[in-house]
Amino acid sequence: MVPPPGLPLHQALPYILASIVLALTQGLGQGFVSVNIPQVAGDLGATTTQASWLSAVYMIPRAVLPLMLIKIRTQYGLRRFAEVGIVAFLVVSFITIWVTDLRSAMVLQFLSGMAAAPLTTLAFLYALEPLGAAWKIRLGLPVALTFITIGPLLARVVSPALIGDGGLTWVHLTSLGLAMLSLALVFRLPLRPVPHQKVIEPLDFLTLLLLGIGFGGIIIAFIIGPTYWWTAQDWIGWLLVASVLALTAVAVLELNRNNPIFDLRWLVTPEILHLTITLFLFRIILSEQSAGAPRMFQLLGVAPAQMVGLFTVICIACLMGGLACIAWIRPERVAKFHLVALLLIAAGAWMDAQATVDTRPEQMIISQALIGFASLLFLTPATLAGLGAALAKGPQYMLSFVIVFLSTQSIGGVIGSGGFTTLINWREAFHLQVLTEELQATSAATMAEIATRMAALAPQIADPALRRARAVSSIAQDTASQAYVMAYNDLYFLTFLLASGAAVALLLHLLRDRLAARWAPVETETAS
Incomplete structure (x- = not known):
């Protein structure tokens, strides 16, 4: 049964549960790849550096294809596309169980990224569509964002138990089972159809190709660049040049089309551009949680199973952040939420910056929990502001914002992780030289x-x-470990500076607005 708008909460609950399953299916699938790179490399007989390409080829279609979903939904319906995508995801998950070489694994990872592309968008739509306007903000948005955020973190919690002594078989079977469950939910709980019309044009495929070159080049460079080192391989620089040229061509092409894939003029309006930059920078700051603590502990010889407790607490903290948003989020409170989030991130990063070679996961539980809690306090209100601006422009812009938001978050996460890894490698070399x-x-x-x-x-x-x-x-060996810990402390301190600087700028902005509001009546009375 297709849900009418504004269902009572108890009738909308199955759709919200479907949203949770879809978000976790995509998030765990992505996390299983990035978290288990050493195990994947061992299974495929490849080096860890070679296996890193699997993350790159998975993320490229994840970043590019969502932008095409606007037209796909209009011409074919998102449900049909989702059904095809999930069936493809199911098939790929099934075949992956028997893959034994890197080349085949890369092809399947690319196909898996393509098949998973609509899942996050569907997670948003299943959480938002059945609810009335008020509950979209109060419940639907926090639920979707919470479980989209938790998915990759949860992969670190369950992976050690799934891997055990049997390799990656149970990891693949878990992805397969979630894909089957997602397929059943999408078939059983259809979304409201939109009027179909033929909107896909030949130029769309050129735009998609150029986006693939642009986003793909950035993703590959920031995943592989820190490993090979940026200046050691000329092709990394040429790849970034090609990416900039391709994205420039996309902008020129889309601005001169009657039916573009996305409304670039709206996306570069001051309000949306400010919001996009804010989300992008925030996603980079949050990369500390994926590129920081777990990699530092790995270098210190801490096994993944020993980090399960830490990431369990982080997942719980994210859930608590989502619940806090459900309880207190309001459009007029966005700035206050952001201020609290930035202060919590600054506090957590400052605590992390005191790490030593003897630091272990249990000593970072509080700091990382603060950052996990803050991630939802920042992300949900920011997305709320974007959806408000989109809905003010017209209901059809809601999906446009969601899709652009997802693409920027994918790119921001890759750039943040790659940038932080580069900083760590650079500072480690500096500290090692000094210590030596x-x-x-x-x-x-x-x-x-x-x-x-x-x-x-x-x-x-x-x-x-x-x-x-x-x-x-x-x-x-102890000197090298000390140099790495000092480099990670530099990363944590940089995160502290970024969050503190953003908090100060936000406070000054709020103070300016309050003074302007207080002086406005005085100026009006004087003028009269």
Whole structure:
């Protein structure tokens, strides 16, 4: 049964549950790829660097195809496209179980990204369409954003249990099961159809190709660039140049079309442009949670199973942030929500910046929970502001905003993670050089440390030369670990500075608005 607008809450509940399943299906599918890169590399007989391409080829269609969904829904209906997409996702998930080489895995990951492209949009629509206007804001929007955010984090919670000693088979089977459940829900709970008309034009495919080159080049560069290093491979620079040229061509093409894929003039209006930049920068700041703590702990030798508790708490914190939005969100409170979120992120990042080589996941639970809670406090009101601006322009702009929002978040996440990884690698090299020089400069202290470690190794190793080599090696390893932790502390401190600076700017903006409102009546009385 197709839902009429404004269903009572108890009748809309099945659609909201479907939204949750769709969001988790997409989020877990994406998270399983990025979280388990070392395990995937081992299963495919590839290096971790080679396996990183799997994340890139998955993210390219995820960033590009949502922009085409506006016209696809108008011509064919989003439900039909979703059914085809989920069936394809199902087939790909099934085939992935037997993939044993990197080339086949890359092809399937690209197809999987294509098939998963409509799932996040569907998660929004299933949460929003059955509800009346008030509940769209109070309930639908926070629910959709909460579970879209939680999906990749939840992958870190469940992956260790699914992998165990049996490889990735259960990971693939979990993705397969969620795809089957999503397929059943989409067939059983259809969305309201929109009037169909032929709107897809040949130039749309040229725009899509250019978007693929533009977004794809950026995604590949920021995923692979920090690994190969930016200046070590000329093709990375040329790829970024091609991306800029392709996106410029998209803008020129879309501005001169009668029926563009997206309304670029509306997207570059001051209000929407400000909102898009805010969301983009915020997504980059939040990349600290994916590019920071888990990778630091991995370098310190912490196993994924030891981080399950940390990410369980982060998921709970995100849920609490979503519940807080359901309870208190109002259009007039957007700025206050943002201020609280920025202060919480700044506090969490400041706490993380005190990490040492002895820091373990349980010592970051509070700080990371603050950042997880803040992510929903920021993201939901910002999206609310965008939807309000879209609906003021016309109901047909709601889907336009959702789709552009999803694409910018995908690109922002990749750029944030790649940028932070680049910073970490650069600062690690700097700190390692400084620490190495200090070790050489204080040769007496160094020799004393070597002697102490040799004495500790004496019961295990009889040969003095081998004991000395082992002691020197352990000092070098500890120095490298210390350099990495110092680099991550630099990242956390940068996040603190960005969040604090944004909070100060927002406070000044609110103060200006309050003073303007207070002086306005005085100026009116004076003029009269």
